[in-house]
Amino acid sequence: MDLSNIKFPEKVNFDLNTAIILYRHYKDYIIPVVVIFLSVLILFFIVNPQIKQYLSSQNQLKTQTQKLQVLKNNYSFLASMDDAKSDADMSSLLSVLPLEKDFVSSMNAVSYAASKTGVSIGNFQVNVGDLEKDTNPAGLTGILYPYMQIQIDLGGKAETIFQFINVLYETAPIAEVSSIKFDQATATLVINYYYKQYSLENISSQSPIVPFSAQKENIIKEVSAWSNGSSQIEIPNFSPTNESSSSSVIIASPAASINGSPF
Amino acid sequence: MNNNDINLVFTDADRLERMLRRLKIAKMVAFFCLFAVAGVSVIVFLINFTLPIKTVQHDQQQTLSNISALSQKMGKYYLINDRTTALSDIIAKRNDYPTLINLLFAKLPKELSVNTFNIANGELEFTVSSTTLVPVQSYIDYVLGIKNPRIIRNIKNEGIELTTAEGEYLLSFKAEVF
Numbered sequence: 001m002d003l004s005n006i007k008f009p010e011k012v013n014f015d016l017n018t019a020i021i022l023y024r025h026y027k028d029y030i031i032p033v034v035v036i037f038l039s040v041l042i043l044f045f046i047v048n049p050q051i052k053q054y055l056s057s058q059n060q061l062k063t064q065t066q067k068l069q070v071l072k073n074n075y076s077f078l079a080s081m082d083d084a085k086s087d088a089d090m091s092s093l094l095s096v097l098p099l100e101k102d103f104v105s106s107m108n109a110v111s112y113a114a115s116k117t118g119v120s121i122g123n124f125q126v127n128v129g130d131l132e133k134d135t136n137p138a139g140l141t142g143i144l145y146p147y148m149q150i151q152i153d154l155g156g157k158a159e160t161i162f163q164f165i166n167v168l169y170e171t172a173p174i175a176e177v178s179s180i181k182f183d184q185a186t187a188t189l190v191i192n193y194y195y196k197q198y199s200l201e202n203i204s205s206q207s208p209i210v211p212f213s214a215q216k217e218n219i220i221k222e223v224s225a226w227s228n229g230s231s232q233i234e235i236p237n238f239s240p241t242n243e244s245s246s247s248s249v250i251i252a253s254p255a256a257s258i259n260g261s262p263f
Numbered sequence: 264m265n266n267n268d269i270n271l272v273f274t275d276a277d278r279l280e281r282m283l284r285r286l287k288i289a290k291m292v293a294f295f296c297l298f299a300v301a302g303v304s305v306i307v308f309l310i311n312f313t314l315p316i317k318t319v320q321h322d323q324q325q326t327l328s329n330i331s332a333l334s335q336k337m338g339k340y341y342l343i344n345d346r347t348t349a350l351s352d353i354i355a356k357r358n359d360y361p362t363l364i365n366l367l368f369a370k371l372p373k374e375l376s377v378n379t380f381n382i383a384n385g386e387l388e389f390t391v392s393s394t395t396l397v398p399v400q401s402y403i404d405y406v407l408g409i410k411n412p413r414i415i416r417n418i419k420n421e422g423i424e425l426t427t428a429e430g431e432y433l434l435s436f437k438a439e440v441f
Binding site: 004028030031032033035036039040042043046047050051053054057058060061064065068071072074075078079081086087089090093094096097120144145158159161162165166169172174176177178179180181182183184187194196198203205209212215216219220222223242262 | 286289290292293294297299301303304307308309311314315316319320322323326327329330331333336337338339340341342343344345346347348349350351352353354357358360361364368375377378379380381382383384416429
């Protein structure tokens with residue numbers, strides 16, 4: 001078929017008369033078409049947002065229901081929590097890992113371990129650090145908690161020094177020996193005493209409260225069995241001789257440096 | 264071109280009938296669309312209206328106020344949780360020197376005694392002494408045979424030295440510790 005031969009009218013005459021004729025012939029279609037058009041508009045502009053709102057409400061309901069379930073679980077867990085046990089656990093844990101630098105408890109632990117193993121305590125030096133800020137000066141151990149460092153001279157045989165370290169590792173507060181220098185009957189130990197501050201910002205009633213894992217229960221059990229130096233040895237009015245707010249070092253007085261406990 | 268060129272007027276009965284049928288179908292479709300859209304709209308509105316979000320939020324507030332009465336217990340729970348997490352980390356990572364010492368000296372023959380023992384910056388050096396050579400070899404074999412790479416590695420015997428003044432054999436070891 002040769003399209004070039006098709007002849008189109010050069011001009012379409014669409015005047016008012018034509019429009020009136022068309023209107024008269026198609027006027028019955030106007031209402032159905034308008035109704036269909038309006039239906040489509042309603043579908044897009046009213047029903048569609050409603051459906052979207054329904055879907056989002058459904059999601060919101062799901063989230064809120066989950067939150068409610070968490071809250072209910074939290075409530076039932078807290079309501080059934082044994083007050084006496086949690087008090088005892090908290091007390092042991094705080095004595096093992098105090099909230100701040102606890103010089104007295106640390107020295108109590110040293111003194112307790114010394115008295116238990118028959119090691120004599122000589123000079124000691126405490127690197128209290130900045131009292132205002134957390135410090136983790138060395139980063140030697142990879143433990144990312146602040147600590148107070150005590151360097152202490154001990155007198156005793158190797159076996160007793162080793163026993164001293166053993167006892168120290170199972171006495172509150174938690175300690176880590178970072179270096180040992182033993183020669184004949186004297187030793188110098190550097191001991192890190194860890195502490196950890198606690199922020200109430202961590203508390204949220206909407207976070208799920210779950211029973212402690214077996215690992216955490218084991219930790220509680222383990223550290224509860226540790227000796228608590230401060231509960232067994234009384235320190236009569238111990239007061240550091242020199243303590244300042246930044247990187248202070250406490251040196252034992254000559255009286256404290258003689259053989260035997262400085263306390 | 265005049266108006267006779269465009270003939271939009273039906274001229275026969277068949278076409279009129281077809282047009283009426285089309286009109287009827289259009290009206291039915293319009294009617295259906297209108298009722299369908301209205302129906303869906305009402306149903307969706309009612310479903311939205313009856314979703315119990317408000318009830319759930321009210322229950323949440325109620326439970327939250329119940330929990331706030333137990334805030335002290337909650338504080339204890341979080342503190343215990345915080346301490347146990349930190350302690351388990353510290354215990355897992357701290358230098359396990361009691362185990363190391365036990366490993367090295369639990370089987371130390373009674374004729375041997377520890378003379379020096381230094382650990383610093385992950386390096387261990389220690390010497391043991393003995394007045395007799397008999398137990399020395401077995402202890403060297405024992406120490407060099409220790410296999411516990413999580414605690415100690417690269418154990419080397421640095422040699423045996425005889426101190427004539429004391430008449431003692433000094434045994435030196437070096438190793439890396441963790």
